[in-house]
Amino acid sequence: MEDFECEVLDEEIVENVRKQMIDDDTIFDVSDFFKILGDSTRAKMMWALDKSDMCVCDLAALLGMTKSAISHQLRTLRDAKLVKFRKEGKMVIYSLVDEHVKDIFEKALEHVLEKEN
Amino acid sequence: MEDFECEVLDEEIVENVRKQMIDDDTIFDVSDFFKILGDSTRAKMMWALDKSDMCVCDLAALLGMTKSAISHQLRTLRDAKLVKFRKEGKMVIYSLVDEHVKDIFEKALEHVLEKEN
DNA sequence: ATTATAGTTGAATAGTTGTTCAACTGTCAA
DNA sequence: TTGACAGTTGAACAACTATTCAACTATAAT
Numbered sequence: 001m002e003d004f005e006c007e008v009l010d011e012e013i014v015e016n017v018r019k020q021m022i023d024d025d026t027i028f029d030v031s032d033f034f035k036i037l038g039d040s041t042r043a044k045m046m047w048a049l050d051k052s053d054m055c056v057c058d059l060a061a062l063l064g065m066t067k068s069a070i071s072h073q074l075r076t077l078r079d080a081k082l083v084k085f086r087k088e089g090k091m092v093i094y095s096l097v098d099e100h101v102k103d104i105f106e107k108a109l110e111h112v113l114e115k116e117n
Numbered sequence: 118m119e120d121f122e123c124e125v126l127d128e129e130i131v132e133n134v135r136k137q138m139i140d141d142d143t144i145f146d147v148s149d150f151f152k153i154l155g156d157s158t159r160a161k162m163m164w165a166l167d168k169s170d171m172c173v174c175d176l177a178a179l180l181g182m183t184k185s186a187i188s189h190q191l192r193t194l195r196d197a198k199l200v201k202f203r204k205e206g207k208m209v210i211y212s213l214v215d216e217h218v219k220d221i222f223e224k225a226l227e228h229v230l231e232k233e234n
Numbered sequence: 235a236t237t238a239t240a241g242t243t244g245a246a247t248a249g250t251t252g253t254t255c256a257a258c259t260g261t262c263a264a
Numbered sequence: 265t266t267g268a269c270a271g272t273t274g275a276a277c278a279a280c281t282a283t284t285c286a287a288c289t290a291t292a293a294t
Contacts (some may be wrong), residue, residue: 007178008174008175008178008197009172009174009175009240010172010175011134013169013171013175013192014171014175014179015170015283017165017168017169017171018168018179020168021161021164021168021179022164022226024157024231024244026166026226026229027120027157027160028156028157028166029157029229029233030160030222030225030226030229031154031155031159031160031163032155032159032213033210033225033229034151034153034154034155034225035151035152035155035156036155037147037148037151037155038148038149038151038152038154038155039148039152039228039251039252040144040145040148041149041252041253042253043147043148044138044144047139047144048138048140048152050174051133051134051137051138052130052133052134053271054127054130054131054134055126055271056123056128056231056270056271056272056292057124057126057270057271058125058126058127058131060122060129061124061125061131061133062134062138065140065253065291066253066255067270067272068253068254068255068271069204069252069253069254069271070271071270071271071273072252072253072272072273073184073252073253074271074272075272075273078250081232083238087261089138089261089262089270090260090261090262090269090270091126091270091271091273091282092270092271092272100224100227100231101191101228102230103161103189103224104221104225104228107217107224108147108150108151108221109143109147110217111150111218111221112146112147112150112217113143114217115198116146116155117206124269126270154242156282157285158282172241173240173241173242174239174240182283183283183284183285184240184242185241185242185283185284185285185286186242186282186283186284187244188240188241188242188243189242189243189282189283190282191241191242192242192243192282197279204291205293206240206291207239207240207241207291207292208240208241208291209240209241209242218271220246223262
């Protein structure tokens with residue numbers, strides 16, 4: 001017989017789930033959001049900025065990375081609207097945009113720590 | 118003068134944050150967790166499995182992908198202990214491991230939808 | 235036994251992404 | 265106006281990863 005790829009086996013389930021499925025754009029937005037936190041450098045930066053606003057240089061020193069690397073990642077975080085910045089003289093001070101992320105971070109942390117066994 | 122990379126500017130802040138910093142292993146685990154949900158295919162699969170347990174074939178049909186691609190991603194989700202499976206005849210039925218992920222997903226969804234403007 | 239189907243797997247490919255490097259801007263101080 | 269420093273940027277490189285392809289296993293039915 002022909003080698004067709006994937007016929008539906010349980011029509012009822014598939015149709016039912018398809019009806020409840022959120023639209024592609026939203027799923028993309030959600031996974032893009034997770035992608036941002038899915039890099040340990042960015043995750044650390046968010047964690048650090050949650051503790052205190054900081055300039056690029058201090059973030060770099062804290063994490064033991066170059067200013068360039070940190071600046072690139074801050075750009076990513078800015079594009080994702082997770083951090084904002086203000087200028088103070090030569091320095092640029094970054095801070096978190098909202099508290100929302102903190103909640104998600106802490107829930108994820110719970111989840112991860114729970115699994116450690 | 119020498120071109121040193123990144124001297125600490127605000128000792129007090131950096132030291133204070135350093136003391137509150139969570140350890141590297143934990144940050145890695147958390148960002149690895151986010152990385153899993155940071156792919157739209159896997160995000161969709163998790164979303165679908167939250168609505169109903171499903172076999173590989175139906176997941177593939179629902180998402181319009183090959184069984185192979187889905188199977189590979191299911192392997193990733195299994196390794197991350199986010200899904201489990203049971204066998205029914207020729208079929209392998211996958212389901213979510215816990216409710217924890219659902220919470221995080223929904224919080225992230227809130228966050229994303231809130232920003233849409 | 236043979237055929238069809240559900241699913242898995244490893245290798246290969248193509249696309250993505252994090253960091254480095256070097257060159258740049260803007261601000262402050264002498 | 266010159267030098268030093270905080271930060272940004274684009275290009276390049278290396279590492280990673282999602283999907284495809286082909287070959288495979290296992291179960292069920294004829």
